[in-house]
Amino acid sequence: MEQIGFEFDVQPRRLSKVSPARLATFDDCPRRYRLAYLERPTPQRTGPWAHSTLGAVVHNALRALFDLPVRKRTPQRAAALVTAQWKDAGFADAAQAAIYRERAQGWVSDYVESNDVEMDPVGLERWVSAPVNPETGEHANPTMIIEGRADRIDQRGRELVIVDYKTGKRAPDEHEARASQALAMYAVAAARTLRMPCHRVELHHLPSGTIAAAEHTPDSLRRQLVRAEETAGDVRNATDTLEAAGEQDAADSAFPPRPSRRCSWCDFRPSCPAGQQAAPASKSWDLLAP
Template sequence: MSQSAPADAEPRRQPALSPSRASDFKQCPLLYRLRVIDKLPESPSRAQVRGILVHTVLERLYAHPPEERDPAAASALLEPAWTELYAEHPEWQEAFDGDDAPTRPEWLASAQRLLDAYFQLEDPSTLRPEACELYLETELTSGLRLRGYVDRLDVAPAGDIRVVDYKTGSAPREVGEAKALFQMKFYAVVLWRLRGVVPRQLKLLYLSDAQQLTYTPDEAELRKFERTLDAIWQAILRAGESGDFRPNPSKLCDWCDHKPICPAYGGSPPEYPGWPSSLGATETVLDRSD
């Protein structure tokens, strides 16, 4: 059965793969190494922090009785949630340094616009989720352990499963869409292996422009995707043994905190510390922000 845990709980430190870390390795093996093995600090962006705030408000909104899940209730949750999150994460102050930093009213208004867009896409008073911010973990027949967090899980009386993910950015073009579906197929595999049911629908809600993307997987596709995840993990293990985590330069490098130490740009990363004896998926609160 699935397991739920608080969003900030530290999962058991067994070797595992999460959707964010699998995406990191696909994007750039060196990025994976610096995040998972070296554990170098990174500065959160305002967009990431806002994403966490909006996710928190939506999670708390669904803790209300259905008839109380309206725009006014969401608005009332916004400021207390921000006060609490900001106190828990003093390191976020860095994201608000600088002359262009928004005032508190401006910042909350930017999050409010995303919440308003959510109500254009769904009426939460009509929904009965089984869980929000659900921690899932399973092990494939290959021995690969998968874990991650699902924003919302809807289960119909007949047993049909819908996985819902909130995205606080805009609906992506083809490349970004493939990355988003990679994450959702990951969750679909985990749920299929845990419950023996292929999710009927994977649904992404893009709050920046009030768009949505839905996808219906099938069992053959999920079997193929399992093989993809196994191949990614084997590639990670080979890189871990050799220490050969090569950079993969792309346009995304401009947003990477580690660009100054990347060999592709003339930098030098720390000496490889070796493959750790214990390696978790290291899914962080920032990974669940969008």
């Protein structure tokens, strides 16, 4: 989506609105980006994935937990919230779903037992947005608008902290937290939206109970924004090419497939012959942590 900005004595500038999800989708596979965000009606997709269902349940349970008064944020209530939020979508059968429901209950109850849940976050599933210019700083004319929804934003002392929940197979480390473009974008946007410094980002891995944290510097945040702007420029050029041509050949050229093993579990596999040829189809529960 494009937005027109106006300033006196300055040519109108198109500001691209970019989110971590859109940028990551384009980086992974331009064709998937087109199918997800540009094609209308949206092409055929796969059914639900069990690992996505599991992640959504845990996220929703923790959000509901922090909406409760502090005295009610107990391990038992956390486990009950998993039950209340639970869905079986994507699991092999009811028996497998029951196994992972019990695991998720243990994850969130252990999380409440091991972490401080008495503070009230300043944001839960909070949408943050900010105009930025990666090259010349906060007060320069913006070149794009970054936006997205952060799982949780804490205030610790006089600074904000971005918290992102993970339920995947592998526990993340400090490098992954520092390298996450999404967390960096949330940190910048949260600082501008809430008008407080934000440099610390954390990945909370529920299955292992570990927390991977990183402290950003102004330079490391700027590098992530520069990378985001480069991808945003590629998206804009591809979109302009498609709009100018309006033909299927142009769509395939501007948004080519990028086949990889990820094609096995791509949502748009049913609508992408290149993905079908690149890798065998995964079962909807194959990405669950063992």
